[in-house]
Amino acid sequence: MQLMPSSTRRALSNDEKKSYIAAVQCLGNKKKAKSISGIPGLQSRYDDFQGIHSVQTPDIHWVGHFMLWHRYYIATYEKTLRDVCGYRGAQPYWNWTIDNNSGKDMTQWPIFNNHTGFGGNGVYVDGENPFGIPERSGGGCVQRGPFAWPKWSVNLGPGSSLAYNPRCLTRDFSRPMMRWATPELVNWVLNVTKYEDFAYRLENVPVFTIPNVHGAGHFGVGGALGALGDVYASPGDPIFYLHHTTMDRMLWTWQKRNLPARLYDVGGPVVPFDYQNLVGPNITLSFKVGLGKLAPNVTLAKIMNLQGDVLCYDYE
Numbered sequence: 001m002q003l004m005p006s007s008t009r010r011a012l013s014n015d016e017k018k019s020y021i022a023a024v025q026c027l028g029n030k031k032k033a034k035s036i037s038g039i040p041g042l043q044s045r046y047d048d049f050q051g052i053h054s055v056q057t058p059d060i061h062w063v064g065h066f067m068l069w070h071r072y073y074i075a076t077y078e079k080t081l082r083d084v085c086g087y088r089g090a091q092p093y094w095n096w097t098i099d100n101n102s103g104k105d106m107t108q109w110p111i112f113n114n115h116t117g118f119g120g121n122g123v124y125v126d127g128e129n130p131f132g133i134p135e136r137s138g139g140g141c142v143q144r145g146p147f148a149w150p151k152w153s154v155n156l157g158p159g160s161s162l163a164y165n166p167r168c169l170t171r172d173f174s175r176p177m178m179r180w181a182t183p184e185l186v187n188w189v190l191n192v193t194k195y196e197d198f199a200y201r202l203e204n205v206p207v208f209t210i211p212n213v214h215g216a217g218h219f220g221v222g223g224a225l226g227a228l229g230d231v232y233a234s235p236g237d238p239i240f241y242l243h244h245t246t247m248d249r250m251l252w253t254w255q256k257r258n259l260p261a262r263l264y265d266v267g268g269p270v271v272p273f274d275y276q277n278l279v280g281p282n283i284t285l286s287f288k289v290g291l292g293k294l295a296p297n298v299t300l301a302k303i304m305n306l307q308g309d310v311l312c313y314d315y316e
């Protein structure tokens with residue numbers, strides 16, 4: 001598989017932003033982009049991506065291949081936006097450190113703009129907050145913008161449910177969680193020599209007292225009741241892809257700092273949380289990741305290089 005060449009940068013023009021959002025909306029339209037995953041109940045290509053993430057969630061988080069599975073996932077998503085929906089631009093990333101340090105209220109951040117972004121917070125609703133997400137401020141439906149109901153519907157979840165369950169996109173901003181998105185924390189993740197340590201630092205442990213940049217995007221936006229805070233169903237919020245593209249960019253940044261040593265360095269457990277290898281081995285370059293019917297299975301060796309046999313893109 002060969003992806004179209006693309007370069008990814010922060011400052012998109014309004015037209016570029018709109019064309020990306022239009023392509024995502026197209027992917028969610030079952031008439032324009034009919035499901036091919038074969039997972040019962042799914043209707044659109046967008047559902048396919050959310051579905052395959054949900055199905056694989058127990059095998060692709062807190063493992064060595066977490067970042068590489070998501071790399072392949074996003075690259076395939078970008079390819080599908082191009083092939084199925086005629087998208088001509090690049091897959092954008094959301095550099096949250098810039099917004100986080102801007103001094104502006106989250107509602108003012110460009111990514112949440114109702115006209116050129118993804119719309120903002122959900123309306124405030126009372127609800128369960130089992131993990132004690134601080135200062136949660138929404139939780140209900142996103143009211144405006146391109147992903148407000150009924151222009152957009154989240155069709156799977158909550159949690160691991162794959163039953164067709166169309167409902168509004170929810171967000172539940174937490175400013176304190178978003179404050180984890182600092183350049184200092186990014187640098188801490190990058191400042192290791194082995195992939196295994198990079199991957200561990202990036203994902204860290206799933207608690208809400210130890211800052212990590214992965215959690216910042218998920219819980220700063222998704223909070224307790226928002227789609228993006230749902231480990232299985234989080235790709236129901238299109239911001240998922242911009243958040244994870246930033247982390248893929250971090251991985252490439254880390255690789256590029258010493259390509260001879262890092263282009264093909266992998267490690268970390270096959271089994272979630274098995275960092276001591278008490279249950280299984282570490283991943284190797286011959287370990288395979290897949291996306292069901294959405295793309296062929298590939299070995300990790302094939303997706304280490306952004307400009308190799310399978311992938312063809314770069315970051316600015």
Ligand SMILES: [Cu+2]
Pocket residue numbers: 053061070
């Ligand atoms: Cu994920």
